[in-house]
Every structure is written in C-alpha cells, then in structure tokens.
Amino acid sequence: MVGRIVWLKWRLAAGAVARDWRRALALVLALVGLLPIALLLAVATLVAYRRLSPDAARELLFTVFFTVWVLWLLLPAMAVSLTEGLSPARLAVYPVAGWELLTGLLAASAFGLPTLLGGLFFLAALAGFGAGPLVWLGVLLGLAHVLVGNQALVTLASGFLRNRRTRDLVALLVPLVAASLWMMVRFAESDPFGSAAGGPARDAQGSGGPLLSLGPSRYLQFTPPGTAARVVERAAATDVPGALAWALASAAYLAVSVALWRMALRRAMTGPPPSGDQPRPGSRRRGLLGAGTRGAGGSVIARGVGGPVLALAAKDLRYAWRAPRLRAAWASAVVTSLVLVAAGLVRGRVGLGPRELEPALLLPTVVLFGTLNVGFNAFGWEGHPLAQLLAAPVHARELLLGKHLALGAVLLAGVAVVGAILAAITGRVGETLVGLAAAPATLGVALAVGGVCSALLPYPVPDDDANLLATSEQQGCTVALFQLAAFTVVSVLLVPVAAAVAWPLFAGRGWWALTLPLATGYGLAAYGVGLVLAATLFERRGPEILAATRP
Amino acid sequence: MPVLQIHGLAKRFGGKAAVAGIDLEIEPGVFYGLVGPNGAGKTTTIRMSVGMLRPDAGRVLVDGVDLWREPVRAKARLGVLPDTLNLYERLTGAEYVDFAGHMQRLPGPEVARRRDELLGVLGLERDAGRLIADYSQGMRKKVALAAAVIHSPRVLFLDEPFESVDPISARTMSEVLRRVVAGGAAVVMTSHVMALVERTSDLVGVIHEGRLVTQGSVEGLCRRHGVADLDELFYRLIGVESLAASDLAWLAASSG
Numbered sequence: 001m002v003g004r005i006v007w008l009k010w011r012l013a014a015g016a017v018a019r020d021w022r023r024a025l026a027l028v029l030a031l032v033g034l035l036p037i038a039l040l041l042a043v044a045t046l047v048a049y050r051r052l053s054p055d056a057a058r059e060l061l062f063t064v065f066f067t068v069w070v071l072w073l074l075l076p077a078m079a080v081s082l083t084e085g086l087s088p089a090r091l092a093v094y095p096v097a098g099w100e101l102l103t104g105l106l107a108a109s110a111f112g113l114p115t116l117l118g119g120l121f122f123l124a125a126l127a128g129f130g131a132g133p134l135v136w137l138g139v140l141l142g143l144a145h146v147l148v149g150n151q152a153l154v155t156l157a158s159g160f161l162r163n164r165r166t167r168d169l170v171a172l173l174v175p176l177v178a179a180s181l182w183m184m185v186r187f188a189e190s191d192p193f194g195s196a197a198g199g200p201a202r203d204a205q206g207s208g209g210p211l212l213s214l215g216p217s218r219y220l221q222f223t224p225p226g227t228a229a230r231v232v233e234r235a236a237a238t239d240v241p242g243a244l245a246w247a248l249a250s251a252a253y254l255a256v257s258v259a260l261w262r263m264a265l266r267r268a269m270t271g272p273p274p275s276g277d278q279p280r281p282g283s284r285r286r287g288l289l290g291a292g293t294r295g296a297g298g299s300v301i302a303r304g305v306g307g308p309v310l311a312l313a314a315k316d317l318r319y320a321w322r323a324p325r326l327r328a329a330w331a332s333a334v335v336t337s338l339v340l341v342a343a344g345l346v347r348g349r350v351g352l353g354p355r356e357l358e359p360a361l362l363l364p365t366v367v368l369f370g371t372l373n374v375g376f377n378a379f380g381w382e383g384h385p386l387a388q389l390l391a392a393p394v395h396a397r398e399l400l401l402g403k404h405l406a407l408g409a410v411l412l413a414g415v416a417v418v419g420a421i422l423a424a425i426t427g428r429v430g431e432t433l434v435g436l437a438a439a440p441a442t443l444g445v446a447l448a449v450g451g452v453c454s455a456l457l458p459y460p461v462p463d464d465d466a467n468l469l470a471t472s473e474q475q476g477c478t479v480a481l482f483q484l485a486a487f488t489v490v491s492v493l494l495v496p497v498a499a500a501v502a503w504p505l506f507a508g509r510g511w512w513a514l515t516l517p518l519a520t521g522y523g524l525a526a527y528g529v530g531l532v533l534a535a536t537l538f539e540r541r542g543p544e545i546l547a548a549t550r551p
Numbered sequence: 552m553p554v555l556q557i558h559g560l561a562k563r564f565g566g567k568a569a570v571a572g573i574d575l576e577i578e579p580g581v582f583y584g585l586v587g588p589n590g591a592g593k594t595t596t597i598r599m600s601v602g603m604l605r606p607d608a609g610r611v612l613v614d615g616v617d618l619w620r621e622p623v624r625a626k627a628r629l630g631v632l633p634d635t636l637n638l639y640e641r642l643t644g645a646e647y648v649d650f651a652g653h654m655q656r657l658p659g660p661e662v663a664r665r666r667d668e669l670l671g672v673l674g675l676e677r678d679a680g681r682l683i684a685d686y687s688q689g690m691r692k693k694v695a696l697a698a699a700v701i702h703s704p705r706v707l708f709l710d711e712p713f714e715s716v717d718p719i720s721a722r723t724m725s726e727v728l729r730r731v732v733a734g735g736a737a738v739v740m741t742s743h744v745m746a747l748v749e750r751t752s753d754l755v756g757v758i759h760e761g762r763l764v765t766q767g768s769v770e771g772l773c774r775r776h777g778v779a780d781l782d783e784l785f786y787r788l789i790g791v792e793s794l795a796a797s798d799l800a801w802l803a804a805s806s807g
C-alpha cells in the first residue's frame with residue numbers, strides 16, 4: 001500500500017507535467033535554474049563550515065537548518081494548487097491503515113524537487129562537520145523535521161489552505177517571501193562574518209560580522225531544526241553526551257510532529273469539505289468596499305454608482321482590491337516604482353534623465369508601468385465574466401471608459417503616494433509636482449494605446465489563485481512582440497509630454513504654466529482618439545475577443 | 552408578433568457543423584424548452600442568440616430588433632443565464648445584482664428596490680453580503696437568475712438553470728420564471744431533465760446534430776409520435792443503445 005501511494009503521487013505529478021507543456025517547461029527551468037544555484041549555495045556553506053571559526057560555523061549551521069526548514073514548510077504550502085496528491089481525503093474510501101498512509105505520504109514527499117534542493121544543504125552539513133555517526137544522526141533528524149513538518153502543516157491546514165481567503169493571503173505571501181530572500185542575499189553580500197576585515201582569523205579571536213554578534217543559535221536551538229543542528233554541532237565538538245541529549249530532544253519534537261500529523265490526517269479524511277464550496281449558515285460578511293447584507297447600504301462607492309460606466313468602474317475598483325491576481329499585478333507595479341525610488345536612495349540618483357528632472361520624469365514612468373499589465377489587456381483580465389458584459393446593452397466606449405476610470409483612479413492615487421515619498425526623499429517638491437501634473441497626460445496616451453491593444457490582441461489571463469504568475473498558452477512570442485511594438489508607440493507618443501516637462505528647465509521654469517496644461521490637453525486628445533478606435537474594434541470583434549480571452 | 556425570431560442560424564467549428572440552420576419563432580408569454588443530447592448545439596444556439604458568438608449565417612430578431620445590427624437595443628430586451636455562469640466571483644451577491652441592474656441602465660433607486668426584492672424572493676437575503684466565490688452552486692444559479700431578470704427582459708435565455716439546484720430552490724426559481732412568462736416575456740430554457748421540461752414548458756424543441764428535429768407542445772408531440780412522455784419521445788428521436796445481457800455480467804457478483 002505504501003508503494004501504491006508513492007506511485008500515485010508520482011503518477012499525479014508526472015501526469016500534470018505530461019498534460020501541460022508549460023508545467024514541463026517550468027520543471028526543466030526549475031531544474032536548470034534552481035539546481036545550480038542550490039548546488040552553489042550548498043558548496044559555499046560547505047566551504048564556510050570548513051574555513052570559518054567553530055563559532056561562526058555553528059551560527060551558519062543553525063541559520064541554514066532553520067532557513068531550509070522554514071522554506072520547506074512555506075513553499076509547498078504556497079503551491080498547494082489543489083492537486084489530488086495533497087488531498088488524503090480522496091484516499092478515505094480505500095482500506096488504508098493510518099500508518100500506511102503516514103509512511104506512504106512521507107515516502108512520496110521524500111522524492112521531489114524540494115528534497116533534492118534542500119537535501120544538498122544537509123549533505124553539505126554532513127561533509128562540513130565530519131560524517132561521524134552522531135553527525136549523521138543530527139542531519140537525518142534535520143531532514144526528518146522538514147519532511148514531517150511539511151506534511152503535518154499541509155495536512156493540518158489543508159482546508160484552510162484551500163480556502164479562498166487563505167489563497168488571497170498567500171497572494172501577499174509570495175512577494176513577502178521573495179522580498180525576504182532578496183534581503184537575505186543583501187545580508188550575505190554585506191559580509192556577515194566580517195571576513196573582509198580580517199576573515200576567519202578575526203572570528204577566531206572572538207570578533208566577527210553581524211551573524212556572529214547576533215548569535216541566532218541561542219534562539220534557534222529551541223526550534224525543531226535547531227535541536228538537530230545542535231546534535232551536529234555537539235557531535236562535531238566530540239561532546240557525545242550533549243549530542244545524545246539534544247538528539248533525544250529532537251526526537252521528542254519529531255514524535256509530537258508525527259502525532260499532530262496523524263491527528264490532522266484523521267480529521268482531513270473524515271472532516272467536511274474545505275470552505276468556499278459550501279455556504280456557512282448565518283455567516284455574513286460586509287463587502288470591503290461596501291454592500292452590506294442587503295447591499296443597499298455600503299460605501300460611498302457602492303451608493304453613488306449609477307449607469308454602466310460608473311457601475312463598471314466600481315466593479316473594477318472592488319476587483320482591484322479583492323482579486324489576488326489583480327492585486328499581485330498592482331503590487332508588482334508598486335514594487336517596481338518603489339524599487340526605482342529605492343535605487344535612487346541607495347545610489348543618490350535614479351538614473352532617469354537629467355538629475356533635476358528625475359522626480360518629474362519618474363512619476364509619469366510609474367504611470368506607464370502601471371498601465372502596461374492591466375491596461376493593455378483590459379478584456380483578458382475580465383476572464384469568463386466578459387460574456388456578461390457582451391450580453392449587456394452597453395456601448396463599447398462605455399465599457400472602456402468604465403474600466404479606464406477605475407484604472408486611472410488606482411494609478412493616480414498610487415502615483416500621488418509615490419510622489420509624496422519621492423518629494424520627502426529628494427526634497428524636490430516643485431519637480432515632483434510637475435511630475436504629478438504630467439501623470440494624467442501620460443495616463444491618457446498609455447490608455448489610448450492600451451485600449452487599442454486590448455481590442456486588437458487580447459489574450460486570456462489564467463484565473464489561478466495558486467499560481468499568480470501563471471500565463472496562458474496564447475501569451476507567447478506574438479503577444480510579447482506586439483506589446484513591445486505598442487510600448488514603442490506609447491514612447492513615441494509620449495515625446496511631446498516629456499518635452500513639456502523637460503523644456504522649461506532650459507527655457508525658464510515659468511513655461512511649465514503653459515506646457516503642462518498643453519500636455520494634459522494633448523493626453524486627453526490622444527485618449528479620445530484611442531477610445532474611439534478601441535471601441536470601434538471591440539464592437540466589430542466582440543465575440544472574437546470573448547473567444548480569445550476565455551481562460 | 553413573435554418576440555424572438557431566429558432564421559437560418561448556423562455555425563461551424565472547423566469542419567463540423569455545430570448548428571446547421573435553425574429556424575425558430577417564439578410568441579410572447581411562452582415557455583420554450585430546448586432539449587437535446589450533449590453536443591447537439593443547444594448552447595451554441597443560445598450563445599449566438601444573445602450576441603456571445605458570431606453566427607456564420609442567419610438572423611436573430613429580439614422583439615423585432617436585429618441582434619447583430621443593433622446589439623445594444625436588442626440586448627436591452629434580453630436576459631441570459633448561461634451554463635457556465637461567468638459570474639463576478641469577487642463581488643457580493645448584492646453587488647453583483649446591483650451591477651447587472653446598472654448595466655441595464657435602470658435608475659439607481661429602482662435597481663436597489665428590485666435587487667432587494669429579488670434576493671428576498673430567491674432566499675438570498677441573508678447571504679447578499681457574502682462574496683459569490685463563497686456561494687454554493689445553487690446559490691450561484693439563483694443570483695445569476697436575479698441578475699438576468701432584474702430589467703424585466705422580453706426574452707430570457709436559460710442554459711441548464713436547474714442543474715445542481717436543490718428542489719426547494721428549483722421550485723422558487725420556477726415560480727420566478729412563471730412570473731416572467733405571465734408578464735408577457737418568452738423564456739427559452741435548455742435542460743437534460745425531461746420531467747422538468749415537460750412540467751414547465753408550453754412548447755418543446757428537440758435539437759440533434761445542430762438541427763431542430765421537431766417542435767410543438769408536449770402533448771401534441773407525444774400524440775404525433777405515439778409515445779407516453781417526453782423521455783420516450785427523446786429516446787425515440789435521438790436513438791439510444793441498451794446494454795446487452797452479457798455486458799458487465801461480473802457486476803452481478805458481490806466482491807464480498
């Protein structure tokens with residue numbers, strides 16, 4: 001039976017890869033991209049274990065064991081894309097004993113990409129601390145903690161993880177983990193052991209970098225992976241009683257994890273289906289942007305809406321907050337902007353045009369980046385419900401206006417926030433205000449071209465909350481080339497706006513009073529032309545656009 | 552004058568004719584049941600009749616307005632409950648019905664009044680503030696029906712409206728639909744549940760391989776084909792193969 005469960009997991013994974021070439025490609029890319037990185041990092045830790053002072057090596061060991069454990073717990077949980085393999089409830093109909101299920105799931109999880117990648121770090125610890133029997137024991141305990149811990153977490157929280165709201169939270173977790181990894185890389189670059197100022201020899205004398213002075217082992221030793229790391233460290237120091245004592249503590253942790261997992265498994269196999277499928281009697285929820293239980297109350301947005309344009313704008317504003325994929329799209333636009341600003345902080349300047357003009361040019365650039373993702377595939381982002389819009393007695397220009405209204409509101413609000421940060425950092429309030437004044441013109445031009453693109457080459461946006469970066473098959477080379485061409489057109493069309501911002505710097509700043517209103521007028525005119533073109537295209541190609549955007 | 556006129560509607564996908572020239576006229580106040588096996592062309596016909604799919608040939612007139620020439624005018628007279636519900640899952644039930652009312656250009660206070668009444672009648676009042684993503688399938692059907700009728704359409708298309716709906720909700724939905732018909736609108740419904748079609752429909756059309764093979768009242772059709780009910784008529788017209796006695800004989804023994 002154990003073998004059958006391992007086989008099932010493999011068949012499901014292999015079937016998913018064989019059925020979808022994108023998954024196969026993702027697996028190959030993960031192997032090609034991640035394996036060398038993991039190998040490099042593991043070798044680096046091995047070298048560090050051998051070359052650093054014992055104290056520094058110990059701190060590194062604890063950090064590595066703990067990091068691998070946390071990532072192992074988090075990453076599979078984030079990728080819980082409702083695969084049958086993660087649902088023990090499906091096995092409930094078969095005569096499988098509890099221990100068979102535990103062993104089968106554990107064995108199945110032991111053969112996978114995470115094990116391969118994480119296992120390299122355990123191998124490095126084994127090689128770095130001398131492969132004595134107690135070191136082996138410590139490393140195996142470390143590995144057992146990640147395998148059991150992950151299974152226990154996924155099973156314990158399986159209903160929760162499949163819950164729609166949790167998937168919404170996971171949407172925020174993805175950039176958070178990515179940001180943490182980025183910070184870790186920055187930390188590693190900052191010479192955590194102080195080797196640049198003396199290296200291992202200096203560590204041996206009791207000084208060292210931030211990692212050593214932080215001493216994470218003091219705190220991490222009480223965590224499950226910390227106990228395993230302590231076994232390795234004690235064994236390497238030939239403290240056999242100490243290593244054995246810590247091994248006992250580690251085994252106790254492991255026993256608790258297994259007991260928890262078993263309990264969760266029983267619940268998962270016999271409990272109710274995850275929420276989101278069934279209504280919860282009596283549960284009420286007030287919409288984030290209004291609409292209470294009777295919907296008549298609600299926020300200003302909900303109350304004031306009337307007519308198709310405003311109704312659509314209100315719907316899009318609600319979606320901007322509630323739909324994880326849209327939120328991720330907005331988040332990436334905001335992160336891009338903030339990275340630009342942060343780069344300016346770190347290097348003293350952003351590198352966008354003449355230094356005096358940076359704030360003025362940065363803000364329109366933020367608008368442009370913000371429009372690219374959603375504004376250039378407006379109908380694709382609608383997904384299945386686009387059929388509703390097509391069946392409604394609404395003119396195409398009204399649809400586009402409604403969507404653009406929401407997009408513009410979100411973007412201009414975001415740009416105002418970025419502008420405030422920028423002004424605070426650079427102290428160039430005047431230039432920031434010029435940038436803010438140029439933002440609507442940029443928005444007009446970008447939305448004009450974006451609207452035409454949306455009608456000319458729409459493509460589906462997969463509605464996959466478990467994979468916010470999922471792309472559709474149609475999102476290939478043609479779309480990329482088309483968008484590049486569209487971006488070029490936008491850039492050319494934005495030359496007058498850029499000139500309106502830049503020219504007064506040389507001719508006299510007073511000219512801004514004339515050039516900025518002119519730029520706004522130009523943006524409005526461009527938007528008008530784009531809107532008419534896009535609406536005409538949509539009216540001619542409505543059903544075709546619907547067919548092209550079906551996820 | 553017929554409220555819905557479909558003339559020579561046809562659509563091919565690749566080499567296969569999904570709909571091969573359908574003609575249909577439905578008078579006001581008629582409940583029309585469209586039945587047929589999977590892949591017969593029912594959904595394609597509906598999608599072409601509401602403007603979601605461009606036909607290769609044919610015309611659709613809604614209350615005398617050509618759907619493909621004057622789509623906005625025609626769609627104002629149409630209501631649709633598609634098979635794949637295509638709902639905005641991240642709106643609450645109330646927000647969604649509100650949205651549908653505004654898209655139909657109803658005045659704000661009227662939208663609010665109708666929304667509250669519809670949600671109350673359909674038993675969704677308590678759940679009106681929850682996101683549709685958290686609704687059961689039956690609740691989704693009901694909220695989709697509310698959105699489809701909020702503007703009192705002249706023609707209402709329903710694709711498998713009672714699928715996954717519990718009997719009590721189905722009864723409520725049927726009552727709403729009867730009210731729509733009594734108000735002079737035409738309802739076109741597809742379903743695989745023959746008993747339901749027989750019970751609700753004034754007229755029935757059987758569609759097979761993209762063609763309307765027969766239509767009329769249930770009694771008239773049964774009499775004409777010499778069968779007892781719609782179920783039998785359907786099997787007679789479409790043709791089904793029964794299992795031979797020797798097939799799956801091992802199922803008779805328990806695995807004990």
